[in-house]
Amino acid sequence: MPDFNNQIEHALTLEHRDDDASRIGMWLFIFTELILFSGLFLVYSVYRYKYSEGFHIAAQELNVTIGTINSIILLFSGLTMVLAYAANKKGNKKLTLMLLFATMILGIVFLINKYFEWHIKFEHGLYPGSGELVSLSHGDIMFFGLYFFMTGLHALHLIVGLSFIGVVIKRTSSGRIHSENYSLLENCSLYWHMVDLIWIFLFPIFYLIN
Numbered sequence: 001m002p003d004f005n006n007q008i009e010h011a012l013t014l015e016h017r018d019d020d021a022s023r024i025g026m027w028l029f030i031f032t033e034l035i036l037f038s039g040l041f042l043v044y045s046v047y048r049y050k051y052s053e054g055f056h057i058a059a060q061e062l063n064v065t066i067g068t069i070n071s072i073i074l075l076f077s078g079l080t081m082v083l084a085y086a087a088n089k090k091g092n093k094k095l096t097l098m099l100l101f102a103t104m105i106l107g108i109v110f111l112i113n114k115y116f117e118w119h120i121k122f123e124h125g126l127y128p129g130s131g132e133l134v135s136l137s138h139g140d141i142m143f144f145g146l147y148f149f150m151t152g153l154h155a156l157h158l159i160v161g162l163s164f165i166g167v168v169i170k171r172t173s174s175g176r177i178h179s180e181n182y183s184l185l186e187n188c189s190l191y192w193h194m195v196d197l198i199w200i201f202l203f204p205i206f207y208l209i210n
Helices: 002-013 019-050 052-059 064-089 093-123 138-174 183-208
Strands: none
Touching (some): 019 138, 019 183, 052 138, 138 183
């Protein structure tokens, strides 16, 4: 009877897991997000073709240096995320946590740079609905409208990713994520790389093509 009770207690403490379903669900979610941004890239292409001169002039208002620094920061955060995943697979909990914290810090630095970049544009009156922007050409208006919407949507995805990493850090710290149970960390890594991938396309179309 004691053995039977122990088996019941052990069964009750087991956490239900379906790693394959979790992984497929994340891939489906990433697929829908990529469709969303693909549609926005298509809209950008159409308006760029229609207002090529206005887009050319407006793009020169963006700070390529800040954009380049943010690109390096985000790509490096992708590397630390990969290393965190590898460290967890090897059972190195301390290194996993350090790399996850590093990824989170890099993501926050990206957002701080983005805040200052947006702040400068607001100070110059270059934001949707401002009198300064309305007085410019249709090309300028469309460029900055798409710039704020697409980079803002990307920043929102990045904030969600930071929250996701926070959950993974908490569960790794408590031992619920380890070398044998890494599905959540894997999904977090996939999500973060999606954020990286989207920025790789956003950076050249807004900062480099002019």
